[in-house]
Amino acid sequence: MYRKWFPRLFSLLLLIGLLCGCTKQDFTYIDAKQGVARVYCTMRGADGALIADSNGSVASVGSGFFVGPLDQDPEYLITNHHVVENYIEEGQGEWVTLPTTDGGSVTLKTYVDIYFDEETSLPATVVAYSETADVAILRLSTPTNQRIALPLLPPTEDMIGSQVYGIGFPGLSDNLAMDAATQNGLQDMTVTSGAISRLLSSSGSGVRRIQTDMVIQHGNSGGPMVNNQGAVLGINSWAVTDEDSLEQNYYACNIQEAIDLLDQYSIPYALAGSSASNLPYIIGGAVLICAAVVVAAVLLTKGKRGKHASQPLQKQTLPAPERVQPRDTAAVGNPQxxxxxxxxxxxxxxxxxxxxxxxxxxxxxxxxxxxxxxxxxxxxxxxxxxxxxxxxxxxxxxxxxxxxxxxxxxxxxxxxxxxxxxxxxxxxxxxxxxxxxxxxxxxxx
Known part of the structure; x- marks a missing residue:
């Protein structure tokens, strides 16, 4: 009797397994918005009042994006050094007393806050930075489920001419008065597009950069430059205007500069191609497909035990030499x-x-x-x-x-x-x- 209903059961389980395995949609540059947040850096006195910096601004504002294992709530994010420069130079979150231009002094403390929307934010600290590369790595006070980590992908020469996208909160100066109208939610981000013009290194410092025709505006600083698959290639940094032609060139910091800093401080991150974020879907589909196969095996062999002896599969194992011998060059005439x-x-x-x-x-x-x-x-x-x-x-x-x-x-x-x-x-x-x-x-x- 099982021959009548078995094909239907097997087909149903197989279909469910395939659907579970395919539920996760391909990650795109639009999805990368889920890994971006707004970064605020302020200075406050003992009474909580905002204190202006030497430029007369009471806040430095930019964008940032999260990094870390793709299947975990992130706690680290990357932005530009110049976005959090006041925090780094003025006490790094400790109370300091600084001289004022009128001969007096002021006691203040610097703060970095990461905003996910108008009502939700978390404090952060700067844990690593490179002023030369204009990169800073921040750490939240606690991991967040408000955003996701983005995969990183160092650009290569064959990517020149390929499409890229800039994600962030443009329209606001990196230095502004706090009473300016601001919006901090996912729906408030903008996405601009362009192409990679060239990969270059700064003369003298050797810092790796990306030149692009993608528009980078104030407020984009620290946001990610991503490809079609949402992998981060660079950190949007600044625009330069040619004095003669008035033509603007836009630059991002090559993400390899940030990767070097992450490695130096043993901060976890994911490179593009990681399948960790798909594991729940893959496992769910695999379990159901395996269940279908097991049911098929049991039913098809019912009543036939003893007729065929099953042979265990030999697992492919990696041969291990007793002693590792260096092979820096190709040996000539080697019989092996x-x-x-x-x-x-x-x-x-x-x-x-x-x-x-x-x-x-x-x-x-x-x-x-x-x-x-x-x-x-x-x-x-x-x-x-x-x-x-x-x-x-x-x-x-x-x-x-x-x-x-x-x-x-x-x-x-x-x-x-x-x-x-x-x-x-x-x-x-x-x-x-x-x-x-x-x-x-x-x-x-």
């Missing part, structure tokens, strides 16, 4: 040479080729005792990051539980300890596209 190489295309090992042996895995990371492709002290690369190996005439790549992940060229993040097959010409990167490799064949083969 598989005929394949990985070649660095960007970053610390750009231009170097490493042979993939027939036996031992090629392990990439910073730990010289555990790896045979060793990186210098490179941000985003773990001590034992990932492995490439050759088996049964196939090439495999596996993330080894790295902190910042291993990604394919298209931004897809590998699940830890789950190998995938690679082909010649496939590219992958460690942590960010700045540390990338391509699979190549032995020269002359």
């Amino acid at each position: 040479d598989s005929g394949y190489r990985i070649q660095g295309t960007t970053g610390a090992l750009a231009g170097k080729r490493f042979l993939i042996p027939k036996t031992d895995p090629l392990i990439l990371g910073r730990n010289r005792d555990l790896c045979n492709v060793v990186f210098p002290n490179t941000p985003g690369v773990s001590g034992k990051h990932c492995a490439v190996w050759f088996k049964h005439d196939k090439l495999f790549l596996q993330d080894l539980g790295s902190t910042h992940g291993t990604f394919l060229k298209n931004g897809a993040k590998l699940f830890p300890n789950q190998p995938i097959e690679l082909q010649v010409g496939d590219s992958f990167y460690l942590g960010s596209p700045l540390e990338a490799f391509v699979i190549a064949e032995k020269r002359g083969s």
Whole structure:
């Protein structure tokens, strides 16, 4: 009898599983508004009254965006240094006594507040900053569910000409009187669009910038520049007007400057391609699909026990050499040479080729005792990051539980300890596209 209703039950469970797995919609630049908030920096006296700075302004106002694991309430956000400059220079949240122009003195304290709407805000402190790069990292007094963390993606040369979007609260000067009309909610943000004109580094300081034709106005300072998928490429900073042509050029700080600061202070963040935010949907769909498969297996084998002995699947395991041998160059005439190489295309090992042996895995990371492709002290690369190996005439790549992940060229993040097959010409990167490799064949083969 089960043959009559089983196909219907199986189809229903399969459909529900697929729907659960697909419920999460693709993240877009519009969704990135959920990770942006307004930043207020003020100075107040002992009586709570606002005190003007040397420019006569009683508040510095800009935008900021949240970073952190995509599946957790965020507590860190990024903005421009100049938005919170008064906080950094005038006591950093402590009571200080400063001289006044009339020969007297004033006792004051600086505050940074993050506004989510007209009635909801949280205090924050500055935990790291770079005046040269014009980047500051703030930390809320407590994690918030009012906003989400945004994924980060360092821009590369092949992105020049691609569409980008600026999100923030323009229309207000970064320095303004507090009685000016302000709106702080999600519906009050604006989104402007343009394209990446070029990637450049400032002469002298070497700070990495992005030039764009996307309009950046006062109040946008500290807000994110994102791509179509809502990944943050830069921090909107300022506009420069040419004195002769009166043409305006707009600039954002390359997000890699912020990533370097996050790494320096061990502050968590997510790079584009992370699937953590999709896990509830993936797990829900997987559970229901597995249930359908189990029901099918039980019913189809009912009454047939003993006729066929099931064979357990052999789990793919990563071969581990007894001793790691360095392989900085391709060996000539090596009988263990598989005929394949990985070649660095960007970053610390750009231009170097490493042979993939027939036996031992090629392990990439910073730990010289555990790896045979060793990186210098490179941000985003773990001590034992990932492995490439050759088996049964196939090439495999596996993330080894790295902190910042291993990604394919298209931004897809590998699940830890789950190998995938690679082909010649496939590219992958460690942590960010700045540390990338391509699979190549032995020269002359």
